[in-house]
Amino acid sequence: xxxxxxxxxxxxxxxxxxxxxxxTYSNSASQSFFWYRQDCRxxxxxxxxxxxxxxxxxxxxxxxxxxxxxxxxxxxxSKLSDSATYLCVVGGATNKLIFGTGTLLAVQP
Amino acid sequence: DAGIxxxxxxxxxxxxxxxxxxxxxxxxxxxxxxxxxxPGHGLRLIHYSYGVKDTDKGEVxxxxxxxxxxxxxxxxxxxxATSSQTSVYFCAISERGARDEQYFGPGTRLTVT
Numbered sequence: 159x160x161x162x163x164x165x166x167x168x169x170x171x172x173x174x175x176x177x178x179x180x181x182t183y184s185n186s187a188s189q190s191f192f193w194y195r196q197d198c199r200x201x202x203x204x205x206x207x208x209x210x211x212x213x214x215x216x217x218x219x220x221x222x223x224x225x226x227x228x229x230x231x232x233x234x235x236s237k238l239s240d241s242a243t244y245l246c247v248v249g250g251a252t253n254k255l256i257f258g259t260g261t262l263l264a265v266q267p
Numbered sequence: 268d269a270g271i272x273x274x275x276x277x278x279x280x281x282x283x284x285x286x287x288x289x290x291x292x293x294x295x296x297x298x299x300x301x302x303x304x305x306p307g308h309g310l311r312l313i314h315y316s317y318g319v320k321d322t323d324k325g326e327v328x329x330x331x332x333x334x335x336x337x338x339x340x341x342x343x344x345x346x347x348a349t350s351s352q353t354s355v356y357f358c359a360i361s362e363r364g365a366r367d368e369q370y371f372g373p374g375t376r377l378t379v380t
Binding site: 190203204245252257259260 | 309
């Protein structure tokens with residue numbers, strides 16, 4: 159079983175749609191959680207950290223369920239510019255982050 | 268954007284030749300990482316450093332070595348490049364290890380022929 163698992167997609171959605179990505183992690187000792195965004199042929203960039211109480215940044219909402227070892231990202235009112243690969247990232251008891259393989263989002267006009 | 272640069276940005280080399288990739292940061296972060304990214308595998312950790320001269324192996328360290336003689340520089344060396352090492356290599360930095368987000372450099376595209 160992979161340490162961090164994501165649905166690879168692609169998710170094809172129209173502009174204005176709401177889309178949700180899910181991610182599960184296997185190490186219950188994980189302490190830090192993030193969503194990154196990666197554009198084609200570019201480096202990953204931090205989208206947002208994920209906190210136990212859930213957090214929101216504009217159109218983006220992240221949720222963490224420690225009991226189920228589950229993280230989610232909700233994007234409301236999708237824009238063409240949201241098209242990218244979204245990486246779920248988990249930090250454990252070591253000095254390493256574990257990256258999921260990513261979910262590809264394509265927002266259609 | 269975090270001050271991270273990688274050099275070279277692109278390189279084509281032949282099988283069996285040594286290759287060194289450089290990562291340079293201006294953020295004075297303690298932790299530095301080297302990843303490779305391949306289709307279907309996502310980002311995989313090669314080696315990381317938790318201080319000057321302090322390094323440890325990641326999940327795909329075979330065939331790679333690293334050195335960190337200064338806080339700002341982290342070098343990745345392929346002692347004898349193989350075609351399986353054709354990949355995109357990313358360097359990343361963080362302040363506090365896995366408790367902290369990482370910031371990535373622009374990447375190096377390496378092709379081994």
